[in-house]
Amino acid sequence: MATHAELTELFGAEGVITLPRGEAAAGGVPDADAQVLAEVGLPAELDVIFSLAAPGAHEAFTLVPIDTGEGIVKVLCLGGPTGSPDMRYCLDLEDGYVILLTLGEQPAAEIVNTTLADFIEFLYRFGLRFQHIAAVDDRQADEYTEQLRKYLEARDPQAFAEDDNWWSMVFDRLLGKEL
Structure with a gap:
C-alpha cells in the first residue's frame, strides 16, 4: 500500500x-x-x-x-x-x-x-501514471496503462470483476475502448 x-x-x-x-x-x-x-x-x-x-x-x-x-x-x-x-x-x-x-x-x-488501502493504492498509482505519461508517446502511455491495469487487477480483482465496474470503465476510456 x-x-x-x-x-x-x-x-x-x-x-x-x-x-x-x-x-x-x-x-x-x-x-x-x-x-x-x-x-x-x-x-x-x-x-x-x-x-x-x-x-x-x-x-x-x-x-x-x-x-x-x-x-x-x-x-x-x-x-x-x-x-x-x-x-x-x-x-x-x-x-x-x-x-x-x-x-x-x-x-x-x-x-x-x-x-480503503486498495483505494488509496489505486489513487497513488493513477497519480504516478499521470506523471509518467506526460513524458512518453501514446503507444508507451497505452503500454504503461495496460501494465498498470494488470497490476491493480491482481491487487484487487473485485474492482475489475465486471465490464461496467468503475475502474473497468476508467481504464477502457483511457485505452480508447469505450463504447
Whole structure:
C-alpha cells in the first residue's frame, strides 16, 4: 500500500489530507481504516478521478446515511470524482468496502475497491501514471496503462470483476475502448 511519504512526494505536503484518528474513531470508522486515514491520508485532488472537495452535497469525512430499503446504513464520505456533484466515494463502515455512491432520485452504489488501502493504492498509482505519461508517446502511455491495469487487477480483482465496474470503465476510456 502507498505510504504517506509516497503520497506527499507525488502530491506535495499540502496535497495529502489526513483525518485525525480520534475523529475517525468517533465517527465509527473501524480501527484499521482509522489508522490508514490518520497515517497515510488521501490526495486532495487527482485530475478527473478524485477530489476531496467534489462539488455538491456531502463533504469529505462526513457521515452519510443511506437508506438500503432494509434500514439506514452510515458510510463515511471520502470525496468524489472531480466535477461530479451527484457521485461520492464512501467507506462502508460495516464491510470495509469503498463504494461509489450515485445520489439522486434513484440512488445506487457499487463497490469500487474491497479495502480503503486498495483505494488509496489505486489513487497513488493513477497519480504516478499521470506523471509518467506526460513524458512518453501514446503507444508507451497505452503500454504503461495496460501494465498498470494488470497490476491493480491482481491487487484487487473485485474492482475489475465486471465490464461496467468503475475502474473497468476508467481504464477502457483511457485505452480508447469505450463504447
